[in-house]
Amino acid sequence: MPFRLSNDGEKWFKDISKSSKNGFQTDFDAYYFCFIAGITCGQKKTLPVSETRELVEYFPDRFRTRGKLIVSLFLCRELIELGVQFNEKKAVHSAITKLIKPESPSYLSDEGMREFNKYANGGYEVLTEWFADRPRSLDTFLRLFKAKLDQELNKESNSWALGIAV
Amino acid sequence: MASNFKILGWKSEGLRCPDHNISFTRGDSSVYEISLIQMPNGTGKTTVLNLLRAALSGSAYSETWNASKVRGLKKRNSDHNVGSFEVKLSLNDRPVTIIMQFDFDSGKVIYKTTRGEGQKTGFDPPSEFKRFLNENFVNFFVFDGELAQNLLDSNHTKAEKIVDDLFQISTLLILNNKIDEYWQKVTQDRTAKEWKGFKRRASKLTNLKARLENLEKEQRNLNQRLEEETERLVAKENIYKEEIKKGKNLNERHIKAETDVKEKEAALTDQSKIVLDNMADCYSLSDLFSTALYNFKVSLDRVKLPESAAREFFEELAEEDVCVCDRPIDENIRKVILEKSIQYLGSDDVSLLNAVKTAITEALGDSRTEPEKQLKAMIESLSEASNNLLDAKNELDEIKIEIAKENPDAKKAQDEIEAKKITIRDLETQLERFKSDDTSLNDENTYGIEVLRKRVEEAEEKLAEIANTMILRYKRDRLQKIITNAYQIAHDNITNEICSEANDHINDLMPYNDLSIDRIDSCLVLKGQTGGSTGEQLSIAYAFLSTLFNRSEHKLPFVVDSPANPIDLEVRPKIGAIIPKLSEQFIAFTISSERSGFVDAIVQQSKMPIQFLTLFRKGRTKLEDKITDTSLFNETDDGFCILGKDYFDDFQLDYEE
Structure with missing residues (x-):
């Protein structure tokens, strides 16, 4: 099962996409920022397949060596969503067996990939709230993304701060 | 294909008639052409x-065979709750x-x-006989006086259908139905099947093609204009460069400022890539x-995930007869081991989880805050690079203003360059519309060339x-239409010929009765009248059949049933002469009083042996005493069936008491 980027998300990143001058290196860059925005706010959205585009089934290029860490962060988010402490062995075991598939090129089971994609879809909506307009240059986007991410994570209500205690 | 249909016999048990078992076969396994079964009324x-x-x-x-009708067929005074009729x-x-x-x-x-x-x-007869073995058709060859009346009553019979089925012209109507079925099957998924649908789709395609053509033309024109404006821009930029060169000092500063902008742009791009990668x-x-x-990694360590043993270890252990501790493994223990093994991760999961933990340790190093600090520092550098570029651009703009003040021609070129840039941006924006992949708008408001090309393709397919x-x-x-005409011609010809021949027979049978069939509709329609006496109706029916x-x-x-009873004595011999020719197997139920005139005529006309059977209920001593040849009778619990003409002729009982 592949990673899927929403059509709207793809359009939103058009000016800093891989086809633009001084933009992203791959389409997965855009997907990654959507996903991070999604897990930051815990926002998931299911989209019809027709409203998304298939990317790849693996972590490409710069993400190849970072796949395991991204999947770990995804697992942390899912456990927080479930209200599970990381030391609850049975629940952690259950989440791992449900969402992970070692032989998959993405390390994700089909169900895991579905949930992963939902964060990316939800994340696009988060980005449209964070940014008044779609990004026109990469440097501005990167700086503003980090600023908005910090702003979001510093909110008292953000569950990352609440849910990571050991 | 011609059909050959014979009744070999039947057997009745536990029903209202006396139990009996009649065979119409002769020694050579063929059937009697004529079988006469004498049964008193009742x-x-x-x-x-x-x-x-x-x-x-x-x-x-x-539905007409309801429970009460079925129960009505039970033998009187019988304890048996089952019965059977076998043909x-x-x-x-x-x-x-x-x-x-x-x-x-x-x-x-x-x-x-x-x-x-x-x-x-x-009820599962061979398919080729199904057209004969149905209620409507059976009434024509298992016949009685009542049905003769019905033959002249449109509420009861379907004479036309009998003709159609017998001469197989109904196959043409079936063929028409099959054509309809095929049409339905082929077109069931098609949304339009009418001319107006064709016109609508043709019109849609024409409009779509026109719109696509217009937009493609507009796109070509805009592209051409863009190309021309870009060439003009380059020309203006060259003029501007030439004008700048005239002021040596400013020219050097301008070149330096431009180089600086390019360097700062490159620096910003490099720094953006570093931040993006980080x-x-x-x-x-x-x-x-x-x-x-x-914390995730630490927690996994604490709860010992992954375990040191993988699920496969326990699955393999469950296959052994002896445990690693030397204790025997019986079925119960095996079951428990397998059930518990599910709580352990598979070896692949274990490897992945260990790899994840290693990756976290390697990534975070000794500090959990250091990576973000480093990223923040990089973003600071990015902001600095961005500001540096802004400064360099401002410097270049200031030099341009100075050049404009000093050299009016350079200013003019500069203004024209700005105007060209605006024009080019405007053209690019207009051209952008044609790249739209928005499919939500109707054709008139859609500008995406590819979207419209796809719609034209779809419209062409739909039209095709x-x-x-x-x-x-x-x-x-x-x-x-051809089949319906063929059916109508065949039907008319056949029914006309049958009418004509049947009328010859009627004239033969009853020359003074002035009766004839006018036409065959759902029933037989008589010329000038609606019916006749019972005997006349029966005669007409025989003539027709x-x-x-x-x-x-x-x-x-x-x-x-009672083929001649209602018929006048003078007509009976004629009917008797016709009936054996009706089919290759004629079975008639008669009563003793009917023999006169009729049976004699049949015997005289038939060249083949005739089967005579007399069937009556037990208890009539005089009749039973007359049975002399025991090899010629069958006795059941409540009836006798005697074979032979002698007993048949000698039998005198019209009504059971």
Whole structure:
């Protein structure tokens, strides 16, 4: 099962996409920022397949060596969503067996990939709230993304701060 | 294909008529051409006839055969709650047996059909005989006086259908239905099947093509203009450069400022790439993320995930007879080991989880906050690079203003360059519309060339589909018209010929009665009148049926109840002469008073041996005493069936008391 980027998300990143001058290196860059925005706010959205585009089934290029860490962060988010402490062995075991598939090129089971994609879809909506307009240059986007991410994570209500205690 | 249909015999048990078992076969396994069964009124003739009709038509499954009707067929004063009626047939020389099993408790009848492939529950005659073995058709060859009346009553018979079925012209109507079925099947998924749908789709395609053509033309024009404006811009920029060169000092500063801008742009791009690459480390984005990852790893260690043993170890252990601790493993222990093994991760999961933990440790190093600090520093550098570029651009702009003040021609070129840039931006924006992949708008408001090209393709396919449908529809209509005409011509010719021949027979039978068939509709329509006496009706029916059966290539049996009783004595010999010619197997139920005139005529006309049977209920001592030849009779619990002409002729009983 592949990673899927929403059509709207793809359009939103058009000016800093891989086809633009001084933009992203791959389409997965855009997907990654959507996903991070999604897990930051815990926002998931299911989209019809027709409203998304298939990317790849693996972590490409710069993400190849970072796949395991991204999947770990995804697992942390899912456990927080479930209200599970990381030391609850049975629940952690259950989440791992449900969402992970070692032989998959993405390390994700089909169900895991579905949930992963939902964060990316939800994340696009988060980005449209964070940014008044779609990004026109990469440097501005990167700086503003980090600023908005910090702003979001510093909110008292953000569950990352609440849910990571050991 | 011609059909050859013979009744080999029937057997009745536990029903209202006396139990009996009649065979119409001769020693050489052929059947008697004529079988006369003498049964006094009240013995159950009507019952046998109705049972025969039901066995040959499957009609006991119809609504008219309700529980009370079924129970009404139970033998009087009998303790048995079951009964059966079995008919043996020869259909195209293949044996077929149809059994009706009566359950008087439930008031239900079950059919059993035995033929080539064995016995099946249900009424299941060979398909080629189904057109004869139905309620409407059976009434024409299992016949009685009442049905002769019905033949002249449009509410009861379907004479036309009999003609159609017997001469197989109904196949043409079936063919028409098949054409309709094929049409439905082929076009069921097609949304438009009418001319107006064709016109609508043709019009849509024309409009779409026109819009696409207009937009493509507009796009070509804009592209051409863009190319021209870009060339003009380059020319203006060259003029501007030439003008700058005229002021040596400013020229040098301008070149330096431009170089500076390019360097700062490159620096910003490089720094953006560094930050982008660093942000791909998700733990660098926030110390909350790195802390979460760290805690996740620590928690896994604490709860011993992954375990040191993998699920496969226990699955393999469960296959052993002895445990690693040397204790025997029985079935219960094996089951427990396998159940518990599910709690352990598979070896692949274990490897991955260990790899994840190693990756977290390696990524975070000693500090969970350091990665974000480093990212923040990089973003600071990025901001600095951005500001540096802004400064360099401002410097270049200031030099341009100075040049403009010093050199009016340079200013003019500069203004023109700015104007060209605006024009080019405007053209690019206009051209952008044609790249749109928005499919949500209607054709008139859609500008995406590719979207419209796809719609044209779809519209062409849809138009082609309906064009094919229309051609198919035309073929269907033509073929059905030809078939309907063929049917009508065949039907008219056949019914006219049958009418004419039947009228010859009627004239033969009753030369002074002035009766003739005008036409065959749903019933036989008589010329100038609606009916006649019972005898006349029967004579007309025989005349019609003899014509019908004689002209057909199908050989069907003909079973009649009291064939001559209502007919005048002077007509009886003529009927007697006709009846044996009706079919190759004629079975008649008679009573003793009917013999006069009629049976003698049959005997005289028939060149083949005739089978005589006399069936009556037990208890009539005088009649039983007359049975002399015991080899010629069958005795059941409540009846006698005597073979032979002598007993048949000697029998004098019209009504059972």
